[in-house]
Amino acid sequence: MKRIGFFATTATTAAVLAASLAGTVTGSASAAPQVDPLTPGPHKVAEASYDLGNEAFQPNGFPKPVELAGQVYHPEKLADSAYPVVVFLHGRHVTCMSKTEPRPKLAWPCPTGYEPIPSHLGYDYVAKQLASHGYAVISLSANGINGNDSLDPQYGQRARGELVLKHLDLWNEWRSKPGGPVPITVTRSFDFTRIGLMGHSRGGEGVVNAVAQNALREKPYKLRALLPLAATDFERRIPVGITMATLQPDCDGDVSDLQGVHYYDDSRYYVNTDRATRNNVTVLGANHNYFNTNWTPSSGLQGAVDDWRGDASSPCHPSKPTRLTEQQQRNVGIGYIGGFFRHYLGGEKALGPLWRGETGVPASIAPATVNVSYHPPAASGQRLDVNRQDGFRDTNTLGGKVTATGATQTRCGGSGVEPASGSCLSKPGTRLTEPHRGWGFSGVIAGRTAWAATGGTVTNEIPAQHGDVKKYKALQFRGGVDFSDAANVAGQPQDLRIVLTDTTGKSASVKASEFGKALDYPLVSGAQGDVVPKLHLNQVRVPLTAFAGVDLTKVATVALALDVNPTGALAVADLVFTD
Known part of the structure; x- marks a missing residue:
């Protein structure tokens, strides 16, 4: 018998099977x-x-x-x-x-x-x-x-x-x-x-x-x-x-x-x-x-x-x-x-x-x-995972090569109860400031990407069998600004370019800031014991129509170009093509 809403806890090891589609509705893109x-x-x-x-x-x-x-x-x-x-x-x-x-x-x-x-x-x-x-x-x-x-x-x-x-x-x-x-x-x-x-x-x-x-x-x-x-x-x-x-x-x-x-x-x-x-x-x-x-x-x-x-x-x-x-x-x-x-x-x-x-x-x-x-x-079929950022290996979720140039990448999140373990902040915080890190059990696993000079890139290769992405509407990822790192100027939004390249070498890029406030600097207080700041992982979503001139049936790489601001430090997760 199929049932809606099977559950498990992270403390159990029993296998969990998902139930049938529960009310998912899609709609057309709109400005x-x-x-x-x-x-x-x-x-x-x-x-x-x-x-x-x-x-x-x-x-x-x-x-x-x-x-x-x-x-x-x-x-x-x-x-x-x-x-x-x-x-x-x-x-x-x-x-x-x-x-x-x-x-x-x-x-x-x-x-x-x-x-x-x-x-x-x-x-x-x-x-x-x-x-x-x-x-x-x-x-x-x-x-x-x-x-x-x-x-x-x-x-x-x-x-x-x-x-x-x-x-x-x-x-x-x-x-x-x-x-x-x-x-x-x-x-x-x-x-x-x-x-x-x-x-x-x-x-x-x-x-x-x-x-x-x-x-x-x-x-x-x-x-x-x-x-x-x-x-x-x-x-x-x-x-x-x-x-x-x-x-x-x-x-x-x-x-x-x-x-x-x-x-x-x-x-x-x-x-x-x-x-x-x-x-x-x-x-x-x-x-x-x-x-x-x-x-x-x-x-x-x-x-x-x-x-x-x-x-x-x-x-x-x-x-x-x-x-x-x-x-x-x-x-x-x-x-x-x-x-x-x-x-x-x-x-x-x-x-x-x-x-x-x-x-x-x-x-x-x-x-x-x-x-x-x-x-x-x-x-x-509504989502194609490129890089879940669930651990820094030489290959991404699709099996393509990952290359970081002019940037350092470390795994963050997925830690236990100790604040210093697996922190996404340069100065390890607590579960109050890092809600995504988790407490008691493993939290979300993300990647901490930092750069100290303009020109860094993190490039994900797309294997040929996954290069046709024209059925999707957008490329998106989640990112959060590390407010504890001086590489991010206090109070100023962070930014980067998302670059799509096809197998013929044609490329197009857009700035994350053109598509929302996901990488804005978080609300910060100097008050002792205040509830802010927080490290939120917010979505950056870019419609594929923004990548003019690129053959969406033969995409070769997806890159994050870290050349908008001279320095920076971000937590990044969930790089995907999506409906």
Whole structure:
């Protein structure tokens, strides 16, 4: 039996087979987004709440029972065709507030004089937008797990996954039997063959657990899209066989090491038959809490704070133009959380250029800087790996020769827990500044490329049998600026040329800076204990049409020419041709 979303952890040795293609959608290239992701859809939105009790459900192995409560958002008009279903799960937050006591509590059920903090209502701005475009969105309360997860060896993560599936069971039952918060005629319009999951913080790891548990069911749900938002990754699970995007806020003061990026990094090449698409989204100036309106200071609710930590000199300080306001960050949420499900779950092809990284940030989401990395499945013929940069040998992933001239290359990442081991920084940092390096287990393996004089190159030979790349649309790689190395001028963007040469010797080159801000210098603070800077690996994507005059049926080499700036040091990974 095929199942969507098989999992493994890096601590296990069991073989993992990928499942069938999970909702991958492609679209045509475009110079600009064809739709504004912040424009509301045509549907009027209805919503309803439900609450079966504070102790209605006992997750397996969890120390105490928890609530079954949530909020549903859906188009008011019944569907001519079924509406995809999206489930939201909030993260760990204080659970109870009082009108008379100054401090909130982390407990469940709430003691006398306290009432539950409605964390699950904090995503209504995204939920209503999705519902207006023809989606049923169910946002779950997880206060019972938050109030007692310190008593659980798994920190409540498996209980969170089980809670998601329990709610799906309820809604599946309500499609044929009375008892739900909306009429059966409404729930029958919910498409249970297209289900997406979004989890925030520990809820992000919770929905990852839900996919893992679902895969073990005799009759699993059709989970098609997964979005861990500013997520934890305590168990270091590797999701495969399901379309996924991870979203990392650069000014996150809670999950400050941005460990959720490992869901993307660890799974890229884990199973060579995997047919799922992956994205990683990095948002500069965004913190952890502002994606939830009820965790945000303007809500007036107890426990709502700006989680970023630092002082007024930091680019993450609310007074700085590099820091997003509450509304600006919510615009990012609508555009990239909502846009993810609209594209990959609902099949809106017009959003494809945004998710392949072909376009800049939509004007409606400005001034946010958002970097998107795109990793399509090689198993479906959408990607040709040239050099994964997973170890510096004389040959690349295709078996072609690799030649470095005027540049030094060393392996970085893939290290254990020691900060000095395998660092991608010239001054080895910690897991806070190098989220891609990993902690506890091996992180992403990249290559550190440095040059001290203009004119260096790193050339990858393309074997003849792989030289015809005309079916692909772009050449791309991921790169990150080493802010700890004086070879990169502080505050100045780094740059290089990408050079394509065919077998007749014809060449064409373009600058990376012409195609986005991936190699910009990261946000840096001089404040002690600030959450920035970070070494992000951002995508540089160049359309093959930019290489004028080169015969794309007979490509001989791909080179990175290090002659734009006199000196530099970069971490580089994932050099590929792609759709």
